[in-house]
């Protein structure tokens with residue numbers, strides 16, 4: 036089965052980091068979720084993914100598969116040419132970018148638009164943090180949050196939540212009074228730290244009551260306007276508590292009739308809670324899945340197994356392709372290469388098992404690599 040000709044919709048990725056910022060990172064940092072120096076600089080280079088990826092990138096750049104040679108080739112090519120090469124070889128038609136990750140250090144959407152059509156995913160917690168700093172009252176804060184989410188620029192096609200990274204996916208209903216009192220106590224704490232003569236770092240929202248309260252507003256708006264909401268689920272950097280990133284915690288949200296029409300997208304195959312994610316997609320009409328980050332970060336057999344597990348139970352109309360690329364353009368290429376390869380292998384197995392006919396497998400490949408995302412984000416009318 037050959038899927039190279041199917042143009043991809045990468046429905047969840049991030050903007051590329053400015054080179055002057057990335058030069059402070061090790062190249063290996065782009066291939067691990069770890070952020071501690073000994074992981075990034077030593078153990079992160081000992082994974083199957085890293086070793087395989089060096090060979091893939093060397094073949095793309097036509098050099099020896101060592102980090103030193105690859106870095107030299109990148110330098111020679113320059114970031115724009117490198118990005119163009121990675122995106123064109125990936126055969127990506129459109130990409131949806133969450134620009135809330137390292138927001139001050141990345142290229143803006145317009146920069147990426149030079150290479151291909153781009154749409155935006157609005158990161159809810161980032162918006163809340165920006166508004167929190169400006170608002171002098173809880174009412175103004177909540178009103179502005181509401182206004183911004185109901186008057187979206189046309190570039191925005193979905194919301195993204197990183198609740199898993201902050202206070203976990205067990206999102207609860209929070210009385211307004213409770214959220215209000217936390218708003219003012221955090222404001223008071225913030226102004227105390229302002230009076231100390233230390234440089235102010237950007238505000239980070241970590242209060243569960245406030246986050247859950249704001250998410251319920253966003254979900255109600257999404258319910259009305261049918262905007263998909265992507266949730267980070269499963270593994271990520273150690274800023275998250277993996278236990279609280281299990282998508283099963285979302286049950287109260289999935290059962291709540293106020294949000295019954297919101298398409299909820301569980302990102303990253305919820306790895307290692309992949310079976311749980313597949314189950315949720317099989318019983319809740321509004322739940323969708325993808326396999327970005329697991330592909331291309333796992334071993335080849337791990338990527339294959341992840342796809343197999345998703346397909347055990349989840350309807351094929353619910354599964355989408357993404358790369359979760361960030362920092363460097365090579366990840367767009369690696370995600371596409373392994374997403375297609377592993378999907379083809381797993382669908383071929385399903386044909387020989389008698390689960391699918393060859394024709395059905397072809398149709399499913401198109402659905403997973405592009406059609407499902409085109410439909411869910413209503414992109415046909417927006418590209």
Ligand SMILES: [Zn+2]
Nearest residue numbers: 048049133359
């Ligand atoms: Zn992401």
